[in-house]
Amino acid sequence: MATGAAHDFDTGQGIAAGMYIAHFQDHPGTLHLRRSHADDHAAYLAQHRDTIAGETHRFCDDLGNPYGAMWLINTTERRVALSLCHDDPYWKLGVRKDVTLVRWMPSPYDLRVAHA
Numbered sequence: 655m656a657t658g659a660a661h662d663f664d665t666g667q668g669i670a671a672g673m674y675i676a677h678f679q680d681h682p683g684t685l686h687l688r689r690s691h692a693d694d695h696a697a698y699l700a701q702h703r704d705t706i707a708g709e710t711h712r713f714c715d716d717l718g719n720p721y722g723a724m725w726l727i728n729t730t731e732r733r734v735a736l737s738l739c740h741d742d743p744y745w746k747l748g749v750r751k752d753v754t755l756v757r758w759m760p761s762p763y764d765l766r767v768a769h770a
Contacts, residue, residue, distance in 0.1 A: 672759030673707075674735040676725040680744075681751045685719055687744075694743040705729060706738060726758070 680688065688695075699706055707726035714720050727735045732755065739745060739753045 674727040675756045675758045676739050677754045679722045679751045680749050684749045687747050687749050
C-alpha cells in the first residue's frame, strides 16, 4: 500500500451541502505503472461512478504524460472521500504520492449580474 500524505483543508463552517475535490500527485517515475494498470483504475472509477465524478482532469507535463489527477467526489463525508482515494488501484500500487481533499460547496455570495 502507498504511504502518501493526505492533506485535509476544511472550511470548518459545518455546512452539510457540497462535495470534495481530490487533488492527486503521482510519484515520479511511475508512468509505467499508471499505463499498465489503467484498465484496473478505469474499472474502479466505473464501479464508483455514482460517487466519483470520474477522473475529471489529469495533470500532464508538456509532452502529455500524466503526473496527477483531480476527482469530484459526491459525498459530504470526509472519511468516505478519503476511503475512495485510498482504495483506488493507483494508490495501492504506489502511483499516487499524495492526495489533498478540499471541501467544495456553493458560495454564499450570488455574483450573477442582472442583464436588462
